[in-house]
Structures are given as structure tokens and as C-alpha cells.
Amino acid sequence: MARLRGWFLAGLGLASAAAWAWLARGFPATSSRRDVLTFLAVIAVLFLFSTVALPVARRLPPRAALRQILLFAALFRILLLFAGLPPGEPLRDDLAGRRVAYSRFLLYDDDVWRYLWDGYVVSAGLDPYARSPQEIRDRYDDGAAAPAEEAILDGPLAFDVLDNVRFSSYRTVYPPLAQLTFGLTNRLAPGSVFVWKLLVALFDFGTCLLLARLLVRLGRGPEACVLYAWSPLAVKELAGSGHVDAVMIFFLVLAAERMLAGWQRTGLGAYAASVLAKLGTLPLAPLFLRRARPGTWWAPVVVGLAIVLPFWRGLPNLASALGAFGGDWTFNPGPWLLIARAFDLLGAGDPEAAAHLVTKALTLILVLIVTFRVRPSDDRSWILGIFLALAGVVLLNAVVTPWYLLWVLPFAVASGVRSWEVLTALSFLSYLVYAEHAEHAWWLWVEYGGFALAAAVEWGRQGRS
């Protein structure tokens, strides 16, 4: 029977791999309604496979189950490295920096070009926060560029990378560790989408391994890591679209795992790295500090300073760029929209600004409540605290891009909270914007309503048991 279950799990993995291979290489991924709906349908099937995989894996010997889960997790990520490379385009052109071989959109996403551009700027020794890509382009065109800027744009690929950067008049919002990874890949292969995605996929696969360890430390079966390792959201957004969030998630899960292992200095250092890869984890600081001995608090300071030092002068510009991003952007919002609408109905002059203020205050209150409600010495309570605080940070934001939900997913899996998985699935509805070119209320209803329903059902079940 176990042998049969093993084959069934392998069958689910192979079927998923076939679907991912088709999405990466055979699917046209245009903005037509048919393509977007096809994409959502395939993703829905992949979610079904990953959900069915867990009970199957639980009935297998743990080592055998984990081996299969990780093998397929690696395969899915390898397949998705090719997403966005049109059929017939040679990968060697991308690797050799001869030309831009990938399409602008990598499975309905084009953030990768900003990372590649920042990589050029950092590896040229320039401050990435000083000027927007458009400002550098204008300085070049006007003959006012610094020699290093001139050298970038005189290169064979940089102008084509720059052409693909969306919102190029905005300065970069990616913190120092993200910039170091951009610069590193630029040194290895300037302008290469493949090399960048490979780095992201390695971090993401590392997260799968760490999550399995974290689950063991919590006394749970490591096979539950399938909910992250096979998560269509993780595979699509990280290996597929190349989001830098993989770096932050890796260091955050490493931090949590090391803290549970009693390696507090390493844990705090990894936590600092996660904050400096993407600032979304900053509100977790009180939770980490409360768990650690005060004698270890110097570790994140040292790690943080070492990473920040090369970018020290640009930090005020980073802060102002983040302010512009935080003030100007909304996407797929949930509770933030409620508050903005309420202020609108009340006749507030600037309902969005008021909503930003209130949601920031609510986030702070939530983090403080969670920090002081958790029992820091209780591993499960502390991990649940991370899940709760980070989920609040994400849900109260004006921008809830689907990949932000991945910050929370490892901790939802580690806490056994399944409703978050429902939200990660429903968040794909936001990709309808590629067919409709505007957000519509009904998919926000379905997304957040479906999540609320799942959370309520889960809560009810917990209460009964």
C-alpha cells in the first residue's frame, strides 16, 4: 500500500511538472482573456495537486516522502527558470550578455528588469538610490552623465534592460542586501535573467529545506513543507517571475530555525539580513528580541552595519523612495480599502493618506499585542506569533501583491494554519488585471471573502477539537 501511495505522490509530482513545463515553455501568456483564464485554471489544478499531496505524503515513511517532495520542488523550479524565454531564443545569448533573450514579461510579471538595472548600477560602484533609471538615461542623453553611468549605457545590453524597466522615473526601493545580490549576479553575468532567476530559485529551494527542519523542531511532520515547496504561488512568483522576496524569506526562515535551535546570534544575524533584503520583516524585531537573550542583541547590529555600510550615504534617498512607493501605490488591497472607503464616505480630504496612517497604527498595535501575548520560550507560540504579526503587516498594506503572501506562508505551514493557503490560491485572481487592465470589486470579494470563510471554518474546527 505504501508503495502505491509513493507512486501516487510521484504521479502528482509528474503531473504538476508537466503543467509547469507547459506554462513555462508552451503557454503564450498574453493579455487576452482566454490566456489569463487558462493560466488561472492551470494554477487552480496545481493548487489541487499540492493540497492532495500532503495527506498522501503523511501516509508514507517520512524520509521517502520528503525525498520525493524536495525532488519535485527542485524540478518545478528548474522548469520555471525558462518561463519568459520565447521558443527558439537561445539561452546562450542571455548568459553571454549578447542580447536580451527573455520577453519583457515573465509569466505576467516584469519586476526582474529593475533588479537587473540596479545590478548594473551597483556593480559600476554607483549609489543605486541616488538617481532613478530615467534620470540616468536623461543625463546620458544630455551628455551630463558621470563616466561610470556613461560606461553602463555604452555597454551592449544595458539600454535594452533599461527599456524594460517599468516606472523608470521612480528610484529603487530595494534595500542594501537586495542590492548586493543584484550586483553579484551582474558581476557573474551582466543583464542575465536566467542567472538572476537561478539565484532566486536557489534561495527558494533553501527555504524548502529550512522549512522541513523548522517543522521537525516544532514536532510536526517535515512532509508538511510540501505546502510551500509545491505551492504554485511560490513556484510561479520566485523561480518563474524572479522576485527578490526569495532572499528575504530564506533569511527569515533561517532566522526562525536558528532561534529554535538555540543559536541566537546566528538567528538574529539572519533576521537582520532578512530585513535588509526587504523591509517588510522589520516589524518582527520585538518578537525576535523578546526571544533572544539581551547579550546577543549586538549580532543583528553588526550584521546590519556590515551590509548597510557600502550604501550608507544613499539611505535618506531610499527612505524617500519608499515613502513615494508607500504613498502612490495600491494593488489588491483588503482592509486598507475598507478604511480608505470609510474616510471617503466621511468626507475626508485625503482618504488614502488617512488610511495609510490608520493601517500603520493598527499594524503597530497588532505587533505589540502579539509580541506580548506569545510565550517566547514556547516554540510553537513564538512561531505562531511571527505568522500573526507578519500576516497583519501584509494584510493591512495598501499593496498586497500575491508574492507578499509568501513572506507569511512558511510560518502558516509551520503553525498548521491552512486558511492562508486558501488566500495564496485566491490571490491569483488579481492576475485578472492583465486581461481587464483595472481592478474589479468582485475578485476582491472572492479573494478576501473566501479567505475569511476559510479562516472562520478553521477557527470553528479548532474550537471543537
Add this chain to the structure above:
Amino acid sequence: MKKLALAVFAVFVLVGLPAVASTPTPGGNAWDTSDPATAVTRTVEARIVEVRENRTLVVVDKDERQHVIQLSEKVEIRAQSKKDFDGLKKLDFGHLREGHRLKLTFYADSGQLVRIQVQKADKVG
């Protein structure tokens, strides 16, 4: 603690629902309908071999296949670098010459051409 976590979530999202009553969302700079950011586009590179009247170009692609393109008035023509056109960024059809290397951007679903960009003069490859 787990119950508290789930309760807080349920409250967050359940009270959020009544607010989501119309579209588009407030703010929303990133997804403004006038911004083509959500329209999937593709680009191909080509070289002009002949400029004809009536806004018609004959180009060859990287595989040396020849294509005849008639540009509608809506197609935007740009220089990749202003340096090549005496400080001009926006160009018109009259600026196009035989031998210019172009980047043609079109909507991936309809194939409709949206933009032509004249590549930098010293661009390799």
C-alpha cells in the same frame, strides 16, 4: 494563541468586505487604465531595408526574413538615445532611414504594433 490568531484574521477580512463596493480602487497609480503596464507586450528586433511612402517600412528580422509594415498614425516612434537625433526623443516617420536598427513593440494578444524604437547607433549585434 492559535484561536486568537484565527479570530483576528477573521475580523480583519470580514469587516473589510463591505468596503469593497466599487471599482477602480482609490490611489491605484500602478494600475491606471491609461498606463499600458498590464498589457503584455513583446518586442522583436529588425533592420530597415527600405522606407516607402504612406508610412510603410520594409524590414528584415534577425533571421533575415523580410516584412512589410505599414504604420498607423497611432504608432509611437522613439529614439533609444536622444544623442542620435540631435536631442530628439520623439521622432516622426521622416526620421527613419535605411539601415536603422529598430525594436518593434507589439501587443502579444492582438499583434498590434504600438511602438518603434530606433536603436542606439553604436549598438552592437
